[in-house]
């Protein structure tokens with residue numbers, strides 16, 4: 001694998017990118033396209049590539065490269081381009097802080113603490129997993145309870161198996177992928193338990209990771225209690241009522257030595273909070289305009305740090321735009337400000353970006369609150385499109401053309417996802 005080693009670090013850059021995952025690498029290429037000359041990617045891990053390096057399963061790049069790649073292959077393709085474009089990449093280096101004058105404080109075993117000056121910043125720090133504390137599972141605190149993504153790192157990168165009989169709580173994509181991965185390693189996967197009445201993972205993962213391997217998915221069920229002193233020895237699982245409370249009388253015990261949690265990702269936004277960026281409480285990430293610029297001039301954001309993506313291809317598209325905008329900003333070219341605020345309506349949990357403008361095409365990403373079949377997406381009174389179905393686990397993307405907006409003069413545009421006309 002090409003690793004992108006940096007021989008020396010400049011003291012000034014046009015664009016500095018925090019995080020060398022798929023978002024950071026695509027942002028660097030975008031910045032180069034739009035005129036930035038000195039570009040730096042900083043990543044705290046030993047190698048750039050982000051979460052992709054532990055995702056050795058196929059399923060990446062279907063949109064971007066029109067072929068099915070593994071995570072490391074997808075990362076490699078981007079890293080090769082990044083190196084070809086002479087972007088500086090420094091790994092094993094942590095971005096400690098960024099101040100309002102865009103001084104970036106770095107720390108690493110090789111360079112110590114160093115402050116560099118930059119013309120624009122792109123935040124691409126990714127996300128981390130929610131842990132047991134976030135959902136307060138009753139029971140003891142033995143070893144053997146870990147996050148599915150950490151288990152993935154153990155198995156795929158370090159060669160350790162987390163246990164022999166596993167129960168998975170939560171049907172997020174990482175849990176589904178680990179159900180299959182552990183089964184292939186001869187671990188007994190006793191089932192996936194999901195508190196919601198629908199899965200939180202992509203449909204293709206339910207089919208390819210559970211159905212194809214006869215692993216049961218229990219919807220509207222949860223792990224009500226974890227048992228064991230030093231190590232997990234069993235869990236009590238139970239169905240839940242409409243308020244998500246476990247129905248103890250209907251519960252049963254499953255002997256196991258490991259519980260994997262796949263209960264969601266949290267955007268990694270300590271730096272954003274330090275910078276006092278305006279945040280969206282629904283996404284957990286910064287509020288961004290149609291250029292992926294945050295509430296602070298010159299600070300752009302993209303990828304999982306803004307909102308959690310299910311497909312890496314969307315990360316790369318969004319990040320390229322953030323990088324292009326950062327490149328324009330650093331070279332003194334600014335686009336006119338947005339003039340329309342997007343407002344979430346019926347069955348729309350959030351939109352990214354949060355504002356758009358009437359003068360160009362935009363891709364608006366959104367998530368729904370609940371599944372719906374045969375429905376329509378309505379953009380105020382200016383545009384409507386039929387959708388076969390929507391599902392909270394699958395991000396909806398909508399291209400908004402300037403022609404829809406030519407007669408629109410309000411400051412706010414409401415987006416709704418409604419039943420198809422004629423359906424209740």
Ligand SMILES: Cc1cc2nc3c(=O)[nH]c(=O)nc-3n(C[C@H](O)[C@H](O)[C@H](O)COP(=O)(O)OP(=O)(O)OC[C@H]3O[C@@H](n4cnc5c(N)ncnc54)[C@H](O)[C@@H]3O)c2cc1C
Nearest residue numbers: 019021022023043044050051059095125126303304311312
């Ligand atoms: C387990 C799993 C399976 C997936 N499977 C698929 C799939 O099959 N197909 C698909 O299309 N998508 C899949 N995805 C989704 C996709 O991989 C992610 O959406 C994508 O990796 C997010 O990219 P990112 O660059 O925003 O974040 P990340 O890949 O997380 O990269 C962020 C980087 O920033 C670094 N960083 C953070 N803070 C700092 C700091 N302060 N200083 C320096 N560096 C920092 C991190 O170390 C990391 O390297 C999967 C995701 C996961 C977690």
